[in-house]
Amino acid sequence: MTTTPLPPATTSAAPAELPAPSRGDRRRRFGPRALLLNGALLVGLVASLGPLVWMVLSSVKPEGEIRQFPPTLVPQDVTLENYTALFDRMNFPQFFLNSVIVALAVTVGAVLFSAMVGYALAKIDFPGRKALFLLIMATLMVPGTITFVPLFVLVANLDLINTYAALILPFLAAPFGVFLMRQFMLDIPDELLDAARVDGAGEFRTFFRIVLPQTGPALATLGILTFLGSWNNFLWPLVAVQSADMYTLPVALALYSTGQNTVQYGLLLAGATVIVTPILVVFLVLQRRIIQGIATTGIK
Amino acid sequence: MALRTDAPPVTGGPATRGRRPESARRRRRGYAAWGFALPFTVLFAVFMILPVGASLYMAFTDMRGADLRSPLAVNFVGLDNFVTAVTDPQFQQAAGNTVYFVGVAMPLTLGIALLLAALLNSGLTWFRSVFRVGFYAPVVTSIVAVAVVWRFLLQPDFGLVNTVLGFVGIDGPDWLTDPTWAMPSLIMLAVWRNVGFSMVILLAGLQGIPKDLYEAAALDGAGPVRTFRSVTVPLLRPTLLFCAVMAGIAYLQFFEEPFVMTQGGPLGATNSVAYEIYNQFGFGDYGLSAAMSYLLFVAIAILSFLQFRLLRPKN
Incomplete structure (x- = not known):
């Protein structure tokens, strides 16, 4: 870190981001x-x-x-040959489909529900608001390692073991998502909402027509993060699903890699590639948004 | 929390809707708010609050797999599960391994992340966004998948790591089956995968430090090390705190790495608390497993608290 040279005096046609470098x-x-x-x-x-x-x-x-x-x-x-073995002999198309279904459902549901409750917490004064907010914040740091045993007992008694519901429902109540959405919705000007209400729009109309479009970037960020988390999630799917046709990709790969295929590296690496590549492609396409989202979350 | 006043901005205007009594409107808005909150709140109560409470209840009972369908018909055993856990040599080893893992991986992750962020922020980097994307890419990968890949990389006979070490004349160890090297192998994977996350956040923090502070430091004759210590680190404290807490929470629960790479071996050298919780659950010892979960939870809370004490902004 040396002294920063003074900005050049004669560069008027500088590019948007960085001033043109001086000599x-x-x-x-x-x-x-x-x-x-x-x-x-x-x-x-x-x-x-x-x-x-x-x-x-x-x-x-x-x-x-x-x-x-x-x-x-x-x-x-x-x-x-590794890929054909994966897809012909090992039912990977089914695992892939399971992962896609679960990740999409979790993403849509968690983002929508987080946005709804985040809006209520940020912009509507209602009885119980403070208590609800504190309760949600209190669970922000409760990790899945703590809850998976009682959650398994619960899901077993609801007869949901080996179902998509077991893989999806627990992740629709995401405290972090609520925190993020509330944070962003606090920035929506009250005048905008009041104007809509004066025009006769009900709360739900205001939410879908005014609030959601205003929070587009935050919704996208939360959506991407939720999708990533769900796609890579391991412990809960490992516990909640016992029949092979319900495995998600990480569960299938982990069990194959520790079972009888433990040294079939070609097969295992093809499986790893199938899990990682779609996410990497999504990441490369959306990298600016993802990295900025992460950075702003850290700052907020 | 910003409390908003409920007074409408337009009063006594031509709008007749605004004439409704205030209390009725408040009630109507209260219903609407709970309407928004309802789907989340129901799921939150069932799938979060209930399990958190039930976890504490289970930790004090002798619940086993056989009681799955009658979770209330179990005996209270007081602190027995906690005593069993802390006196069990296997759990003690797992706890020691977890401290080892967190104690090495966390400082290493933050240190490398801070170094990379400082390099990227120096203004001398040629393709900054390429580096940023490249360092972040491992963060989005599935731990299970990259653990499989690293098992392959660390394979002693034809693995890439020992091949590269061989180029410089080092005879690499049998990483995952050597009790000394197994844990460093898992740490290597964890640091490799997680550095990008902290780096991106720290980089944003660095960019938020006003340039004129550096200019002032330079005018005062401060060298790079002094500037880093007296300007960068103090202003970066909140960001460092956030990264440390996030890394601490994640690392205390490490599970996929030993599950895929070592199954906790060799000789329990990579068994983690989370893995032990999973194993006890697998043996059907739900009460013991829940007690271990609570111990881990307390450890997470203590670590976060210590980090706040250590890294909170000094006024």
């Missing part, structure tokens, strides 16, 4: 310090992405090539 800036940005710093970051980047790249590359190698020493960087004998 000193440019020298700094390509000087030995910068070289060293970017080199270090590059090493970090390789360490960060290397395992994922290696996963994809290895998943299209035949089992023999996977076990070769020294390992081949680029697959010599590209094959999809």
Whole structure:
């Protein structure tokens, strides 16, 4: 962290984000310090992405090539046999479908319910509001590891073991989502809502026509985070589902990887790729929104 | 909490709707509010409040798998489950392993994340958004999936890690079956996967520090280390606190890593409290399992409290 050079005086046509680099800036940005710093970051980047790249590359190698020493960087004998085994022999299409159904239902339900209760908590003065808010905040930090045993007893007595309902319902009441939505809805100007009410719009109409469109970015952020959480969720699906046709992807992979397929790396890496790749694609497409969402959550 | 006044902004205007008595309107809005809150509140009561309460109840009973259909017909056993848990060598080992895991992985994660964030914030980075995306990518992956991948990377004979170590003449260990190296392996995976999360938040925190503070520090002749200690760290405290609490909560519950990579072995060296809770649940010992859950919960609360004490903003 050296002294920041004064901003150049003669750059009027600067790009939106950064001022055009002055000559000193440019020298700094390509000087030995910068070289060293970017080199270090590059090493970090390789360490960060290397395992994922290696996963994809290895998943299209035949089992023999996977076990070769020294390992081949680029697959010599590209094959999809691991994937065909996964999808033909191992019922992965069903697991994939289960994961999609559960993640979509959890996302839509949790976002909608969080937005509704968040709106009431932020913008309507009603009896019980403070108590409800405190109760929700008190459970914000209660982790799934604490509740899964009684939850299992409850779900078993509701006869919901091995159902989508068991995988979905407990995640529709997400305290973090309420916290996030309330936080954002506090920023909606009261005048806007009052204007709608004066125009004769009922509370529900106001909510769907005025409030929801105003909170678009927050809804998107919460939706993405909820989807990610559900897609990667493991402990509860592992407990709540016992018949193989109801497995979600992580449960199926974890059980296969610790069962009789424990050293069939080709198969397991293909399974890992099937779980990770869709999420990575979603992430790359929406990365700006996801990273900004995370950053603002941390700041708030 | 911002309490809003309930007075309508337009009074005595031509609108006849505004004439309704205030109390009736308040009641109507109260119903509407509970209408909004209802779906969440019902699910919240059934799937959150009830289990949290039931967990405490179960921790004091001898409930077993056989009582699944009659959870109320069980005996109270006082603190027996808690005594059993804390005197059980296996649980003690799991607790020690968990402290080891959190104690190493958390500072390592925060330290690397802070270093990366500071590098990315230095103004010298060439492709900042590429680095940001690249470092964050592991965060979105399923732990189960990447644990499978890391098991493969750490494979002693043809794994990538030992191959790379071999290039520089190091004979890598048999990571996951060596009691000494198994836990560092899990820590490596956890740090690799979670650094990006803290890094993004810390980077946003760094960007929120006003530039003129750095200029003032430079005018005062402060070097980079002094500036970092006296300007960056104090102003970053709340952000560091948030990252530390989030990492602490997540790491105290680590479960997928040993489940997939080691099944708690070798010789219990990677058994975690969460894994032990799951195992006792699997054995049908619901009461014991619930008691262990509560102990973990208390540990989480204590760690968060300590972090608040340690990292709260100093005035």
